Amino acid sequence: MERATYLILAYMVIWVGIAAYLTWLSGRQRQTARRLEELTAQLKRREVQS
Amino acid sequence: MTLPRQILLLYRKDLRVEVRKKESLIAMAFFGVLIMVILNLAAGLDRRLQAEPAAGILWVAILFSSVLGLGRVFAREKENNCVAALLVSPLSPGALFAAKALVNFTLMSFSELVLVPVFFALFGAGLQPGLPVLLLLLALVNLGFSAAGTLLSALAAGTRRNEVMLPILLYPLCLPLVALAVKSTGAAFGGRPLTEIRDLIESMAAFGLIYAAVGYLLFSHAVREV
Amino acid sequence: MLKRFDPFAVLALVAIPGAVATVFFYAPLERTMGVVQKIFYFHLGLAAAAFLSFFVACVAGVLYLVQRQRVRDEQCAAAVEVGVLFTTLVLLTGSIWGRPIWNTWWTWDPRLTTSLILWFIFAGCLILRGAVEQEEKRAVFCAVMAIVGFVDVPVVFLSARRWRSIHPTVIRSEGIALEPAMIVTLAVSLFAMLILWAALFRLRCSIQRQENTLLDLQQQLQR
Structure with a gap:
């Protein structure tokens, strides 16, 4: 049964790796989205002022 | 101006700078010898090396020291903003690539003039040099390494961390070349005939030609962004 | 903006569990390797996808240099990054498979060596992207590196092929010598x-x- 550990380990590596990548991506995406919203609001305010 | 004349002009300009300032060549030879001494210590002082590990030491010393020269050749142009001047001049970027690659080839060859004799003095016991084969192998590695290195040194010079980027980008690319060089040189040092390493030599030549062609094509894109 | 439901993402959410189920419930047990052999299915899939990724990166790089369109740089960057991720997973799973089967984590087999060298080259490309800030310069450099890296593949193969003829071969190519159920x-x-x-x-x-x-x-705001 010792070999099963290797199997489990391999599958964990695959899915944890992909999940980690997705988490990292979503974090990055959220950050960009937030910045984007800020800047759009800023741009709008500037247009209103001028 | 025809292409060969353009190349010659640029080549002579760079060599003249090098002859006057001597900034790369001494450093390269010095560092290469230093690496050999360090590897000699690492390999154990009292042991006689087999042909293949000895070949490995020779190539490690040559390739690690030549990256110093590669980086300088381009960084020098960038420091005084000469790249822009070169691009404005009627010289073609392809000629620029060929000239820089030739300069790197020459620098490597000159530093090898020092490194190879020192190598045989330190590790030569029991090795069969086979001078023509060794010269051929040196020429092939110089060709491949200087072609790939010239293109990548243009990329590295464009980043802010020039000295760090060049080895990071260049060595992975040259790993197959190193492997081939070590294998074939090891075989040559072991006294095996040239016919046995023919396919290795062909692969090395292929590496050199591929990167000469790719570098010639891509260099104009890379150099405009430096 | 991101679309909420990418068709491929939805399809992947169905296909991946389906594939896992197939591997564990449908595929027969290999006689000598046992359960560890089940790593192989996803290992190969990852390797194929990684290689495809580097190919896409190279093509996108060429197209970027010709067309100078932003889309191509986006594709190049994405392909390099996903390719590096997949190659990392290929190397790790291969290593985990090799430990019980070959009794070693690593061996200098041509295919292993090729993947490792590719990983180094394209990880270097990611580092290069991180080191350049100007958008256009970054795009050009990344494109050049992706092309240069992919061009290295035949030479890597040539050099690695020779290693096998010198070292004894550890790996036997499974090839199509698989059971039909395994091929499915x-x-x-x-x-x-x-x-x-x-x-x-x-x-x-x-x-x-x-x-x-x-x-x-x-x-636009700075102006």
């Missing part, structure tokens, strides 16, 4: 992995696009 499983997991690759690739592209719009907006 392999096809299913390969398909699932390619779908997953496409989903990740598109996601990464859209994020890059978003970041580019952000950059544009910032420049």
Whole structure:
């Protein structure tokens, strides 16, 4: 049964790796989205002022 | 101006700078010898090396020291903003690539003039040099390494961390070349005939030609962004 | 902006569990290797997707240098990044498979060596992207590196082929000498992995696009 550990380990590596990548991506995406919203609001305010 | 004349002009300009300032060549030879001494210590002082590990030491010393020269050749142009001047001049970027690659080839060859004799003095016991084969192998590695290195040194010079980027980008690319060089040189040092390493030599030549062609094509894109 | 439901992502959400189920419940147990052999299905799928990724990066790089369109840079960047991720997973799973079967984590087999060298080259490309800030310069450099890296593949193969003839071969090519049920499983997991690759690739592209719009907006505001 010792070999099963290797199997489990391999599958964990695959899915944890992909999940980690997705988490990292979503974090990055959220950050960009937030910045984007800020800047759009800023741009709008500037247009209103001028 | 025809292409060969353009190349010659640029080549002579760079060599003249090098002859006057001597900034790369001494450093390269010095560092290469230093690496050999360090590897000699690492390999154990009292042991006689087999042909293949000895070949490995020779190539490690040559390739690690030549990256110093590669980086300088381009960084020098960038420091005084000469790249822009070169691009404005009627010289073609392809000629620029060929000239820089030739300069790197020459620098490597000159530093090898020092490194190879020192190598045989330190590790030569029991090795069969086979001078023509060794010269051929040196020429092939110089060709491949200087072609790939010239293109990548243009990329590295464009980043802010020039000295760090060049080895990071260049060595992975040259790993197959190193492997081939070590294998074939090891075989040559072991006294095996040239016919046995023919396919290795062909692969090395292929590496050199591929990167000469790719570098010639891509260099104009890379150099405009430096 | 990101679309909520990318068709590939939805498909991947179906295909991946399906493939896992096929591997565990449909595929027969290999006689000598036992359960560990089940790593192989996804390992191969990952490797194929990684190689495809580097090929896409190279093509996108060429197209970028010719057309100078932002889309191509987005694709190039996405392909390099997903390719590096997949190659990392290929190397890790291969290592984990090799430990019980070959009794070693690593051996200098041509295929292992090729994957490792490719990993180094394209990880270097990611580092290069991180080291350049100007958008156009970064795009050109990344394109050049992706092309140069992919061009290295034949030479890497040539050099590695020779190693095998000197060292004794540890790996036997499974080839098509598989049971029909295993071939079906392999096809299913390969398909699932390619779908997953496409989903990740598109996601990464859209994020890059978003970041580019952000950059544009910032420049617009500074003016």
